[in-house]
Amino acid sequence: MNDVSLSVIDLFKRYPGADEGVNAVDGVSFDVEEGQFYTLLGPSGCGKTTTLRCVAGLERTDSGTIVLGGRPVNQVTPKIFVRPEERDIGMVFQSYAIWPHMTVFENVAFPLRGFARSRKHLRRTEINERVTKALETVQLGAFAERPAPKLSGGQQQRLALARALALEPKLLLLDEPLSNLDASLRELMRTELRRLQRQVGVTTLYVTHDQQEALSMSNRVAVMENGKIVQAARPREIYRRPITKFVASFVGRTNLMDVTIIGKGQGDHLRLDTPAGVVEAICPADIRDNDEALLSVRPENIQLHAARPPEGTPNVYPGMVEYVLFLGESCEYQVRVGHQQLICRVNPDIVFRRRDDVFVELPTEHCVVVSDEHGTTPETRQDEEDDDDEFETFGVDPLSAPLESV
Template sequence: MTAAIGGGRLVVDGLEKHYELDGAEVPVVKGVTFTIEPGKFYSLLGPSGCGKTTTLRCVAGLEASNGGSISLDGTVLSTGTRHVSPDKRDVGMVFQNYAIWPHMTVFQNAVFPLQVGGGKLPKREARQRAMEALELVQLDAFADRPATALSGGQQQRLALARALAHRPSLLLLDEPLSNLDAKLRDTMRNELRRLQQDLGITALYVTHDQSEALSMSDRVAVMNGGRIVQEATPRELYYRPADRFVADFVGRVNMIPAVVRERGAGGALGLEAFGTRLEAAEESGSAGAGLAIGEEVTITFRPESVRWHETAPDRPNVVPGRVVRVEFLGEIVEYEVEIVHGDAAAGVVVGRGAPLDSPATGSACFIELAPHACRVLAS
């Protein structure tokens, strides 16, 4: 399978899904809308119970929706009254538990979807496609091996080969890396993204792991309570969160209470926090736009944007503090600084930096918060 498969355009519009519980309707997906352009990698990210997997299962046809519509390349797959069965949708799916058939060999697992149902192919063509899919994931040498003799990573790749064997225009992935150990998960994450790009296939990925979503996706939709609360590129999502939930869920973040004291040119804000003046270089149309003087807000900034100094630099947003914790994490050091205002502690800031350039526990220091790294959110 050296040539690109090509990808379809998925449109989900106002998707609704509820379950019956004790005679009452319990909404799980509430008006979810998004579009995935052909060949793009799109992730649904959120905590357990947010509706992301149910959304994926509705797209796959494993769940019937209660409202809204789902279409793939202009073909309507689902409405509140119409439901195309999974086997008649041009999709492939990789499940969280891989769903490998233990009584079959590697080859038999890969070829099985091509031998049954409406997608049944002539025996020779089915064998060729199955072997191409196994070669793609570097399992062709294990074709005759029992599926149960594969490692966890190999089973994940077999599940992927099986999903790709019939060359779908949409690939659905439901937390496929969650059962792997950390190092293998990183390796498979890179392999999966490379395959998706090489094949040009459209992918919808579900995960609760923000590192997976940020590193693999062209766009990410964060879900909470059955709704999409923000959709953006990974970089925008990380550095420009729409609200406190997104800021807190996507990566580590500092959240500092503050009060708006003045507005400057270009939407810049003058704020009071830690008993001192801080600046935030807010962009037009951002969450800080339209805030009133005297309004209570939250300043958010990432630990890696924090800088510590032994002496105070002549720049804005520098506050004194005392290092209360230093934790070595291998490639980085995380440290916690208690901010000092007068004789009292005014708050705590968490920073991250290189192991060879970190403060010592108990030492006095100055913390610098670059204005462009500070995000202001309504409290």
């Protein structure tokens, strides 16, 4: 295992406010290994920015320990609070404020001069070298003398990054740095940012509400809900083996079915009673005794057949097509199976029409039992139940009907 570069242990941060205030960060713990790209992913208001600001030292925590490169920078007893400028971090925020009255070069050099005054003395030649290197890294070397406002949106974003990198920080903190860019540039910058991070090798804590950004860029993703981390794992695992209903529906789209666990199936599979029939499924978390379990099956993992698959194929059910949407790269079907509606996304070469009889196959390895538990605190439970629907339909194309759930 690599060295741990950042440890956040049992972090709490409460903002005072009407009634009881807000538990913005409610017992968050995670480790980021050296060189890792670690992402906090969650909907707006779940506490991502507050967590990042605590790590940066821009917020005082209520409790919790933060260790950066082996050195505690935030601790309650004995009290330790290291000021932001002494934490060896670089930051880029959503509003990546470049200084409009300065050139590109000066934008990167300026914090180094301030930095030189506060702690280490950087000689002018060293500042020049660092700025040149940072600008070359983000491919803005040719623009050094240009006034900063004369850069395009993507270039300004790279400039903000160069400014953070020139500090040669131990840790880079990025808070939704791509969200001000238009869609195509955002996708381009996603690849670019990840390439740069690898090249420089700087440990990175990234914050986003965009699941595709999180899945495509990160070594590890921690999904946050109501100030808590509900699951932290590699992107593929988050997507393929979500442990709660919230993770399953926030990260990608899914079909959710009510289940009753009826017993053990083959190997460590579970047998479930569902509105579609009896299903064999896997259960990544220890929720076997939980009444509030649900079955999650992603639309692209469901298979549709015109004829009944061979005897012995598990989880096959007769169904009827209710609607068809041609989406170019794929075709989306809503199929009724027993008392359940399922959204299926298949290869567009497979053609069925409305009211066609089909056989629906739910491959066991894609049938995942998830819990209905939330990362919630008692005082916010009521609000959060009201918010459920919002999470449920996140990321659903406006064209398609909402997914059937509970």
